[in-house]
Amino acid sequence: MFNSRNLSPALYYLFFSGEPEQQQRFFKELHFISIAILTFGLASWTITFSLTQPRASLDYANAALAATGMLIGLVMAAYAKSLQAIIVSGTISVLFIGFGFRVLMLGTEDPAFWVLPLGVMITLTTAPIFSGIAYYLGVSLGVWAILGLGHFPVHAQRADEYWPVLAVTISVIIGLALNIYFLVLRINNYRAQRDLATMAYTDGLTGLNNRRMFTQSARALQHTAQLPAFFLMIDIDDFKKINDAYGHDAGDEVLKKIADVIAGLSGDHLCGRLGGEEFAVIYQGEKQAACAFAAQLVDSVEAAFVPERKVSISIGLAELLKEVDLSHSYRRADESLYVAKKSGKNRYVLNAA
Known part of the structure; x- marks a missing residue:
C-alpha cells in the first residue's frame, strides 16, 4: 500500500492513505458505509438472481463462485x-459483484443490452468506498472489463456507434468526481477537527499545552506514573515590569523564549502554560533529579536573555500525590513558589511538607 506522505503533492490524492491518525479517522467513517454498500450490492444481486433464475439458463457454478466472493469481501469488510x-x-467484493451480474447477464437473450446500465450502477454506487483515486479508478475499470468482455455493445457504421463508449467515459468521470468529492470532504473534515483540537488544547502564543490540556494530562499521570512525580510551578519574575518597560510585544517574545527553554529541557516530561506568565511541568523522577531539573531551568532561562536584558524565573516544587486531587499538589507548589519569590526570586524551592 502506498504511503501518501512520501508522494509529491500532485499524487497526494491518487494513492491517498494519510498519516496513522488520519487513516484511523477515515476507517471509522468508511467502515459502516462500506459494509452498507457491499451489503446492498449482495442483496441486489441475490434479488436479481431469484427473479432471473426461472427464465434464464444460468451457470450455477459461476453464480456460486460470485456469491462466495461477495460474501468473503463483505465479511472481510465487517471484520476490517x-x-x-x-x-x-x-476491491474483492466489488469485482465479484461485477462478475456476479455478468453471470446473470449471460443468462439473458441479449447480454450486451445490460452492460451499460449494470456498469453505471455498480461504478457509481461504490464510489464512496475507496480512499484514493487510483484504487477507485482501477476497480471501476475492472468492473467495466468484467461486464463488457465479449459483450460490449458495438453499433458500427451507425449514427450512435460512439454512444456506448461515451456512456462508459461519462460514468467513469462522474464516479471519479464523486470519489474525489468524498475524499476531499473527509480530508477537510479531518483537518478542521485537528485544527479545532489544536486550538482547544494548545496555547496559541507559545505552542505549549494550554491549562486545560495540561490539567487533563496531569490528572492522568497521577494514576499511571510508575516513578515519583513532581509538580513544578514556574513564574516569570517581575513580568509586569518587562511589559511596562518594553511593551507587550516584547513581553510576548519573552513568553515564547521561556516556553522554548521549558519545552527543550522538559523533553518527554509534561509541560504547559497555565496562563499569563505562569508555566508548569510534571517531572517524573526522584526528588534529587527533579531539583536538579528545576535548577537547570532557572539557570537556562537567565542565560537565554544575556546580554539583552535580565529575565529570570522562580519555581515552586511539590510532589504529585496520587491519593489526593491535583489541586492539592497545585496549591503546595504555589506555596513553594511564594517562598521562592519572597526569598529573592531567580531560584526554586521544594515543598518538604
Missing part, C-alpha cells in the same frame, strides 16, 4: 481493522 483492509475488502 484498518483503512487498507477496507480498500482490499471493497
Whole structure:
C-alpha cells in the first residue's frame, strides 16, 4: 500500500492513505458505509438472481463462485481493522459483484443490452468506498472489463456507434468526481477537527499545552506514573515590569523564549502554560533529579536573555500525590513558589511538607 506522505503533492490524492491518525479517522467513517454498500450490492444481486433464475439458463457454478466472493469481501469488510483492509475488502467484493451480474447477464437473450446500465450502477454506487483515486479508478475499470468482455455493445457504421463508449467515459468521470468529492470532504473534515483540537488544547502564543490540556494530562499521570512525580510551578519574575518597560510585544517574545527553554529541557516530561506568565511541568523522577531539573531551568532561562536584558524565573516544587486531587499538589507548589519569590526570586524551592 502506498504511503501518501512520501508522494509529491500532485499524487497526494491518487494513492491517498494519510498519516496513522488520519487513516484511523477515515476507517471509522468508511467502515459502516462500506459494509452498507457491499451489503446492498449482495442483496441486489441475490434479488436479481431469484427473479432471473426461472427464465434464464444460468451457470450455477459461476453464480456460486460470485456469491462466495461477495460474501468473503463483505465479511472481510465487517471484520476490517484498518483503512487498507477496507480498500482490499471493497476491491474483492466489488469485482465479484461485477462478475456476479455478468453471470446473470449471460443468462439473458441479449447480454450486451445490460452492460451499460449494470456498469453505471455498480461504478457509481461504490464510489464512496475507496480512499484514493487510483484504487477507485482501477476497480471501476475492472468492473467495466468484467461486464463488457465479449459483450460490449458495438453499433458500427451507425449514427450512435460512439454512444456506448461515451456512456462508459461519462460514468467513469462522474464516479471519479464523486470519489474525489468524498475524499476531499473527509480530508477537510479531518483537518478542521485537528485544527479545532489544536486550538482547544494548545496555547496559541507559545505552542505549549494550554491549562486545560495540561490539567487533563496531569490528572492522568497521577494514576499511571510508575516513578515519583513532581509538580513544578514556574513564574516569570517581575513580568509586569518587562511589559511596562518594553511593551507587550516584547513581553510576548519573552513568553515564547521561556516556553522554548521549558519545552527543550522538559523533553518527554509534561509541560504547559497555565496562563499569563505562569508555566508548569510534571517531572517524573526522584526528588534529587527533579531539583536538579528545576535548577537547570532557572539557570537556562537567565542565560537565554544575556546580554539583552535580565529575565529570570522562580519555581515552586511539590510532589504529585496520587491519593489526593491535583489541586492539592497545585496549591503546595504555589506555596513553594511564594517562598521562592519572597526569598529573592531567580531560584526554586521544594515543598518538604
